[in-house]
Amino acid sequence: MDAAATLFRLAALNSDYAACIDADRLEDWPDFFVEACVYKITTADNLRHGYAAGVIYADSQAMLRDRVAALRQANIYERQSYRHIVGMPRVTEEAAGAIVAETPFLVVRTMRDGQMDIFAVGRYLDRVVTTAGGALRFAERIVACDSPRFDTLLAIPL
């Protein structure tokens, strides 16, 4: 795949991913990942210090399905929505069928009552693979938030 095509396909993947979350189609969200994936939400500080814990840590697509099921069936939180603004992917490595890329993001959270806040800003640190069917999927997505602060609660994934 040439560089421009890679970039285009990554950007399309990211915009599909963002639209899925922002449109509250969370049941489809795990499908952006391969089955043996890593999804983690952490902070730039934790990565800098080598701290492994995240506010969300999943090492399987099934865990992501559980996350969605919990949000739908178990957890209590005020109605809210996200708007992801996702920047241009920056490919840092492309080898052995995997694309390593980092992509800046900004998420504005709008609460039930109309209150809007910049909820999270940071980088997606991704390892993207091509499935047998030719689709791009995340083998790893580390959501590295610039701030160590998570206001009130983080229900919807980033």
Add this chain to the structure above:
Amino acid sequence: MASATVDQQAETIGTPWAPGLTRVPYRVYQDPAILQAEQKRIFEGPAWHFLCLEADIPHQGDYRASFVGGMPVIAVRGEAGAIHAFENRCAHRGALIAFEDAGSVKEFTCAYHAWRYDLRGNLCSIAFQRGVGGKGGMPAAFQMQDHGPRKLRTATIGGLVFGSLADDPPPLADYLGPDIAARIRRVLHKPVEVIGRFVQPLPNNWKLYAENVKDTYHASLLHLFFTTFRITRFSQAGGVTVSADGAHHASATIAKLEAHDSVYKDEALRSDSEFRLHDPSLLDAVDEFGDSIQLQILTVFPTLVLQQVHNCLAVRQIVPRGVDAMDLHWTYIGFADDTKAMRTRRLKQANLVGPAGYVSMEDGCIGGFVQRGIAAADDALSVIEMGGATAESQPTRATETAVRGFWQTYRAYMGL
């Protein structure tokens, strides 16, 4: 003068509060004068406050910035393993002495005018003290030893560093009492490592969170995730240990499950769903303390929470940020000798707690629901009567005994 004014206000405000532990006027969560009085009477009073972990400051010169109520403080490792703590405020013009969260220094230098402090918090040099070219400088009579940030006494247990601003606080062991000290040592029995940090700003008065953590009654009702996966149920063994003075608590849940668990069905509560995990490895817990206690939530008055949720260990520090705001500082820990499998287990189980926790997510918003609900209810009273009117240890978690313990201690400190 300022503190006299605060005292008068607090007394005036406190007058209508009838004795007892089962009613709390909502004004205590909303009145700026109460918050001011708390700083003087609790945070700068004869209590011990969690500052950091010993693991945060292993070597001489390592420091960590922390808070005692609204007061910024520095905890630092001094000579021969000693731990010092002092107010993070330059004696000159009041600037922060350290403005990073942590670091390692030989001495502290205030950025504003380069006044320097040793690791004990003693002012040890003043830039241009003798002036320049014989002009300017400090008066000859100025004595550095008469100036410096307020110092805290420090004490440790199980690698937790506590500080007190009181001249003569009780020994930490007496402050905690034997039962709570034993419950701390149960978890923190060998060297720990930090594995992650997060800050969770909450839109509520700090006391609403302090109560929430001591409120074993809500745990199985607000948090569906726990009950559904039988991580805690009223019908399991467990109970609440409250220190003799009511200040501190430890709740425990024993792993034993009952074969026919009908409590939730009988009460027609929403908690008893058939919800099951696709990937149950989340709950692949091991009994690492060898006593079958799956959950232990422990508080040290006023602002420390020590958490063992299966194999997810963390300390949480409550930092007040105004009458209707606080920060919860989460520090996730593991043991230094963890196997890789155990460390992975801790990372997975961290999904249960924190800002995105399957279990504690609701605790993030519930205090805000109260704060908003009581906006026009200064004179109304909350009802805290589950399990009686006193604050002793009880062999059940269907009780608010530890919450009453908080208020027993709070009222004693506050004179309210």
